[in-house]
Amino acid sequence: MTDVRIIFLGGVGEIGKNLMLFETDQDIVVVDFGLGFPDAEQLGVDLLLPDVGYLKGKREKVRGIFITHGHEDHIGALSWLWEEVGAPIYATKLTAGLIRSKLQERKLADKAPLHIFDPDEHPHLTAGDFSLEPFRVTHSIPDSVGFAITTPQGVIVVTGDFKFDPTPDGGIVTDKETIRRYGDSGVRVLISDTTNAEREGHTPSESVVNDTLTELFDVAPGRIILATFASMISRFQQVIDQAARTGRRVVPLGRSLENYVRVARELGYLTDVREVLLPGKSAQGVPDDRLVYLVTGSQGEPMAVLSRIANRDHPKLTIKEGDTVVISASPIPGNETAIYRVIDLLFEAGAEVVYPGLARVHVSGHAYRDELREMIQLVRPEHVIPTHGEPRHLALYGDMAVEEGIPREKVHRVWIGDVLVLDDRGMHIADQIDVGTVVVEGSSVGLAHDPALRDRTTMANDGLIAVAVGINRAEGKIVSGPKVSSRGFSVITSDPLLEQGIDEAVAEALERALIAGDLQGLHHAVRESAQKYVFSRTKRRPVILPLILEM
Known part of the structure; x- marks a missing residue:
């Protein structure tokens, strides 16, 4: 066969x-x-x-x-x-x-x-x-x-x-x-x-979450803000059902979540929504104890709705006393720090926060x-x-x-x-x-290049040092610089001798390369000499960016 x-x-x-x-x-x-x-x-x-x-x-x-x-x-x-x-x-x-x-x-x-x-x-x-x-x-x-x-x-x-x-x-x-x-x-x-x-x-049943939501909707004194995965359509339906039962209106916020709600509603996978669902701008005038917001950001994503609310950076929602925030999602491994930072900010702002570990709000x-x-x-x-x-x-x-x-x-x-x-x-x-x-x-798609990702991590941790130098290729000599500038590398400002040492190390390495006629290796000479000197003095490895100008 x-x-x-x-x-x-x-x-x-x-x-x-x-x-x-x-x-x-x-x-x-x-x-x-x-x-x-x-x-x-x-x-x-x-x-x-x-x-x-x-x-x-x-x-x-x-x-x-x-x-x-x-x-x-x-x-x-x-x-x-x-x-x-x-x-x-x-x-x-x-x-x-x-x-x-x-x-x-x-x-x-x-x-x-x-x-x-x-x-x-x-x-x-x-x-x-x-x-x-x-x-x-x-x-x-x-x-x-x-x-x-x-x-x-x-x-x-x-x-x-x-x-x-x-x-x-x-x-x-x-x-x-x-x-x-x-x-x-x-x-x-x-x-x-x-x-x-x-x-x-055995995985707990979704009915357990529904029981928890019933209790929360019954006792929440003000607005309920529930964050979950944008694709959790079954959770959306549970929230809609609870809102209908308690006389609340539901406002979805977050582009991806709103898209899932729209598609699920159009195809009949969300029911009883006509009297419950509100667009965001229509929530004005609705009493707090009659509002539920469905939002993105259950994983602490910095640009998602919940994070922006926690950072007081959202144009429509600001946390106030009486708000109940429910995080109806388990942390994806690696996201715990971001999630707990958001939770802390929400508590500081005066919200009551309910999340897995405190109550069965997700299975x-x-x-x-x-x-x-x-x-x-x-x-x-x-x-x-x-x-x-x-x-x-x-x-x-x-x-x-x-x-x-x-x-x-x-x-x-x-x-x-x-x-x-x-x-x-x-x-x-x-x-x-x-x-x-x-x-x-952004809008670019391509194979991952490990060196580029490593450089970004290095810059995030140790910053960047740019070394600019002008050379006369025909005469084989330095005519200006080296000039050192940095971003995210604060040691230079606190150690004035460091910049002078980089200048001297780079100039010496360039002169050797020029005398040897190794014009192809000039960038390498700048990078290697600066890296060695900076590490010997600071034990840090910033990205070195050589800028060689022919004059």
Whole structure:
């Protein structure tokens, strides 16, 4: 039979940038096309995107891009990189609506074929050598699915982001019947969400959050300001329901959140909103105890609404006594410092702040260990691939899979770019492709260059020193300078001898280079001599910027 290659271009060993592909000699199908967010060291970077160079080189083989759900880490790269691949997109109704909105922002909606499927009809979506049957899963956004992919080498089950919640908001439970049906008929590979592989037990139900919100809405004396992820449509509905029950009006604030609300409302995924939802400017005159604001900024993002409110920098909202701020989201690892800074500022301003740890105002949309075990038991796969997790999540899931009876050699911990081959004999890593990371900086998109990112980090930590010098190339001598200036390097102002020492070190190095006729090495001479001198005197390493002028 034809071999099947499985390659991850993102989403393994990291949270975000989810993109996996399945390939035969004739065809490729892609599952998910997400973005990621930079960490604190990636200064100046707005977004991270998967490197789709491999797909671009084989775009004539790509039969479709199949999306599990509408979170940014699964759809966010489409509006940036779809033209590189050019394949039709397949998604559920809500997910397609969110994708269409993003494509419209970049004037791609009329170019990208976007097809809607209904998982309740159990369609079999044919794409060359592959056939995909979507099945519903419970997650923190409606219309989420996994896929059972029939390949020339048998069935591969992709869980997508899932949990088993018997009482989910919206009433849609994970389709165990379809999953079990495939398990009964035989599954070669299970590709599973591992986000909560550290957490024992079972994910709390969304009904727990609703109970907490009921109590908060009943006792809050003034305005309620609730921050959550912009895509938490199920949370929006809970807030709308509570507002309707208590006679409050809901005001969404934040561009991305307002967009999700608009699309979900247009497609019927938010109900009973007509009498409750208000545009921001219409909130004037509404009593404080009748107002709820839905805002962005649950992760402490500096330009999001909640951070601007906390910093008293928002044009519409200022915290006052009687306000209750609810942060309905768990911290993404690495964001804790920013979040707690915002919380402290809100307390200082006089708000009552409720956040995870104090009350059940958020539950995860990802399966805990008991649910991950149950998925393995339903599918009973020959092989498993842990995904959607950092290295510790993948490792812990692998250990758990072995406990559930999967042979250790059939638990495949893969990294971005690994080429897994599924054939008649089993599955193994056969190759590795070069995969980088694409960064978005403002409106620019390109491969990340580590030296540039390192320079930004260095400048942030130690500042910059510019050394300007004029030379006469023909005569081989210095005619002006060196002249030293700095930004973010305060030592120069406190140590007047430092600038003189840099001048002398640079002049000496340049004179040696000019005498030796090494005109190509002048910039290197300036940089190296200044770096050595500054470090010897200050033990700091600012970025050195040589400015050599020919006169």
